[in-house]
Every structure is written in structure tokens, then in C-alpha cells.
Amino acid sequence: MADFKAQLAQDVKLVEETLQLYLPEQPDDTVTTAMRYSLLNGGKRLRAALALEFCKLLGGREKTALPFACALEMVHAY
Numbered sequence: 001m002a003d004f005k006a007q008l009a010q011d012v013k014l015v016e017e018t019l020q021l022y023l024p025e026q027p028d029d030t031v032t033t034a035m036r037y038s039l040l041n042g043g044k045r046l047r048a049a050l051a052l053e054f055c056k057l058l059g060g061r062e063k064t065a066l067p068f069a070c071a072l073e074m075v076h077a078y
Contacts, residue, residue, distance in 0.1 A: 008049050011045070011052050012048075012049060014052070015073065016045070018066055018070050019039060019074075043077075047072045048069035048073050049069075051068055052065050052069050
């Protein structure tokens with residue numbers, strides 16, 4: 001169970017950092033501010049973590065699945 005929690009924490013951190021890159025803060029932009037609020041205001045990121053782990057399980061690279069994992073979170077926040 002400790003391994004699962006550690007891996008989940010690592011995946012969440014990676015997804016959070018990447019989401020910040022995909023949706024950078026833009027002052028005086030109401031739409032971006034609202035999008036960032038919805039997307040980055042906490043969450044378990046379990047969907048994204050599962051996408052990353054399934055990719056690795058099937059022999060893929062985490063970096064390959066990262067855009068898809070972030071897209072899952074974006075659609076979920078929408």
C-alpha cells in the first residue's frame with residue numbers, strides 16, 4: 001500500500017506540474033483565470049495517474065502518456 005501511495009503522489013506531482021505548463025497564468029484574462037480555478041483547485045488526479053500507470057504497464061513511456069493524462073483531467077474539470 002505504501003508503494004501505491006508513493007507512486008500516486010509522484011504521478012500527481014508530475015501531472016500538476018504539467019497542467020501548470022499547459023495552462024499558464026495570464027494576468028487580466030478572465031477566461032484563463034476561471035479555467036485555472038476549475039482545473040488546478042485540487043483533486044485526486046486518479047484518472048491521470050491510472051493513464052500513466054497503464055501506459056507504463058504496457059511498456060510505454062510515461063512522457064508519451066502525459067499529454068493524454070492531462071487531457072483527461074481537463075475534460076473532467078470541464
